[in-house]
Ligand code: HEM
């Protein structure tokens with residue numbers, strides 16, 4: 001029974017990492033402002049949102065199963081408060097931090113229209129902290145930390161996000177690309193004010 | 203409210219022409235030369251027929267720039283200038 | 291009872307409409323313009339205290355005072371909308387981004403106390419906590435500063451007036467851009483969903499009123515609605531400040547009654563220099579009125595057939611020697627450059643329209659250019675947070691309508707006309 005919890009926890013953790021990678025890669029790539037090759041435009045945000053919801057579910061399974069695992073002896077507070085636990089405080093703390101951030105990201109995103117675009121966007125940049133924390137957490141803690149296959153999976157995850165970054169950076173942003181003549185500095189530029197007039201009378 | 207349909211407001215200062223809305227709401231929106239949504243009925247705030255209101259709300263939630271708002275009242279019946287595009 | 295009154299007669303009506311002109315030598319704003327406070331009070335008396343706001347509001351409504359900044363919105367309705375909210379802000383908008391307009395600067399220089407009386411009155415009417423003078427740098431700001439110092443000494447301003455400098459940009463005076471600027475952000479228009487009268491400066495209901503409107507308000511409160519309607523037309527009562535420029539002998543700012551025949555207004559500005567061709571009415575985002583329509587009344591109803599409106603009172607005279615397409619292309623390029631570059635259709639469409647019109651003016655012999663211009667106007671119209679694209683569309687459409695012969699000559703490559711000569715004195 002305990003073994004089962006332990007395996008479930010580890011498996012769910014790994015799947016969460018993969019899902020978060022997909023989420024971050026889609027988020028980054030969608031900022032390129034173009035559809036992903038072969039997908040309709042609305043697919044990117046739909047996949048991004050659904051993958052993140054799925055990630056939260058698996059994250060729940062991940063921490064839930066470890067909470068009941070007698071070996072790690074986690075307390076409920078360790079799930080919320082980073083670096084407070086007795087069991088590998090640093091590596092576990094990174095995971096806790098990532099967990100908090102992901103939950104916050106998802107909650108704020110579901111309330112996005114109520115938060116307003118600017119506030120939501122500022123908060124959403126925390127994704128760039130959450131994902132690396134999750135990666136480090138996976139590398140540092142747990143039974144499988146040193147195994148080659150976990151390292152391989154992690155490498156693929158990092159590569160995926162890097163590719164998404166490249167896709168975004170290499171395409172010119174359609175919204176800020178060069179357009180028309182630049183605006184003149186002031187509106188009384190004589191060359192651009194074609195019809196000269198005189199001042200007020202008297 | 204949705205018995206009479208609604209209208210779609212586009213915040214042009216936020217829209218970056220990602221084109222999701224034009225793809226999701228082809229009945230209401232076409233796409234212009236530069237990728238921005240173009241109201242087929244030629245109104246500044248195109249009408250959303252009753253049966254499309256729920257779908258328009260989905261687009262509202264998905265717009266990456268939060269540039270869409272489904273407003274409860276349908277637009278005034280008198281078209282306000284502009285041109286009509288044929289439905290796709 | 292006042293010098294403003296006895297110069298006006300109410301009996302002269304024309305048969306075709308109900309235009310009542312301002313008699314020769316008469317004026318309202320420009321006659322009541324006294325840059326120093328003592329003279330201002332000696333001639334006009336103190337601003338009457340606001341005993342019954344609802345009554346004055348009804349009086350303004352009945353007088354038919356409308357905004358003089360361009361859009362012509364009924365002032366009473368705007369006041370009522372702002373008064374409905376909590377701790378409103380009132381703004382005297384004298385940014386005057388329109389290059390062909392000089393009336394707001396004229397008022398800042400010569401009648402700051404009319405503007406400030408109007409601002410206090412509007413503030414009292416809506417129950418404002420904050421009042422702001424939004425003013426271009428230079429002489430206008432200096433004049434406002436002097437006026438405020440005098441008024442402070444005299445205790446004339448129950449609501450203290452702050453000064454905020456308006457940048458020298460076409461869109462600086464757009465209502466929501468004014469609000470942004472006052473909040474300390476760049477003077478760029480905002481989305482229309484949050485209306486300024488409901489949630490403007492820092493979320494407070496905000497009245498952005500053109501300085502000429504406020505000056506009229508200062509006189510209306512003193513002399514009453516019946517007096518106000520004594521000149522003008524029934525649809526557009528009162529006078530307005532017209533800035534007449536281009537090919538006229540005495541370009542400048544003139545006060546005339548709404549409904550004045552366009553030809554008479556040009557006569558006020560010394561008459562045409564050279565043979566008349568057309569007038570640009572309403573500003574850079576306005577429309578052309580061909581010279582053969584000299585008796586068209588300058589009023590909302592009179593100008594409607596031309597797709598024009600009195601707007602902020604701008605009239606630019608284009609002489610027969612000048613090429614209308616060239617002038618329109620230059621203005622359109624200017625307007626394209628002055629866009630806020632926020633809204634996609636405007637950022638992209640205006641430069642494209644300007645480029646196409648310029649190719650036509652440059653005598654590129656491709657008839658497709660006209661169709662392309664028409665297509666672009668449809669693509670741009672109504673698709674921005676402010677009316678900048680719509681004004682540009684109005685100018686381009688009017689150009690295509692007004693100069694068909696010119697277009698044919700250009701397409702045939704035979705237009706030998708020169709661009710618009712600079713007329714009048716220097717600015
Ligand atoms: C319900 C959940 C979520 C929703 C609705 C959501 C929605 C969005 C949206 C609309 C964007 C903007 C895309 C664009 O501008 O094209 C975005 C970007 C992004 N999202 Fe999410 N998101 C969610 C959860 C998450 C989570 C859990 C993460 C990561 C842990 C994440 C990571 C990102 C990243 C990295 C970006 C790119 C941000 C940027 O560079 O501006 N998102 N998301």
Ligand code: SF4
Pocket residue numbers: 212216217218219220221222223224237238239264265266267268269270
């Ligand atoms: S989905 Fe939003 S950002 Fe995209 S084109 Fe439509 S309105 Fe613009």
